[in-house]
Amino acid sequence: MSSRAAPRLRTLQRHLGSPEGRGMEPVSSPLTTHxxxxxxxxxxxxxxxxxxxxxxxxxxxxxxxxSYTDPDGRCPGLLPPGQMKVGTYKLSFDTEGYWRKRGQESFYPYVEVRTGGRLVPPLSLSHGGGRC
Known part of the structure; x- marks a missing residue:
């Protein structure tokens, strides 16, 4: 490490260890799915x-x-905080593409879930369709 980099590294370490930097939670989306x-x-x-x-x-x-679901089947960050308005939202899931990637046919090409109040609509998939 160069002698010029050492002071910058110490400053960064102090910043990361400061009370302002500790305990900060990642901002989560007000709307997600599983x-x-x-x-x-x-x-x-x-x-x-x-x-x-x-x-x-x-x-x-x-x-x-x-967006795409993560390894846990969730989709964090769908809608940034502050962008949620009162209204009706729709999640359209490309079930046909999902099953095609797995070498299987899908009975339904897509599944739609509309929500106005529930902010974490779950979906259970099978080859024959989906269920909330």
Whole structure:
């Protein structure tokens, strides 16, 4: 380590160890989901989903985000804090793509879950469809 880098490293270490830096929780999304693959008994990792909000007095869906479930079948960070508005939201799950990646057919090409109040809609998947 160079002699110029050492003071910067100490400053960084002090900052990370300071009371301001300790105990900071990651900011979580006010809207998330949890998807389980009941055929395998595991979380549904890599499932593509789209988050939309109903706009224009209930006439049109506006896509807010496209994302994928993580190894735990969850999708953190779908909607940053402060962007949640009162209204109706829709999660569209690409079940056909999920099953195709696993070499299987899907009965339904997609599953949609609409929510206005429940902020963590769960989904259980099987080859024949999905259930909340």
């Amino acid at each position: 998807v389980l693959d009941t055929a395998s008994g595991l979380p549904a990792q890599g499932l593509c989903l789209r988050l939309s909000r109903l706009e224009d007095h209930g006439q049109q869906w506006t896509e807010l985000r496209k």
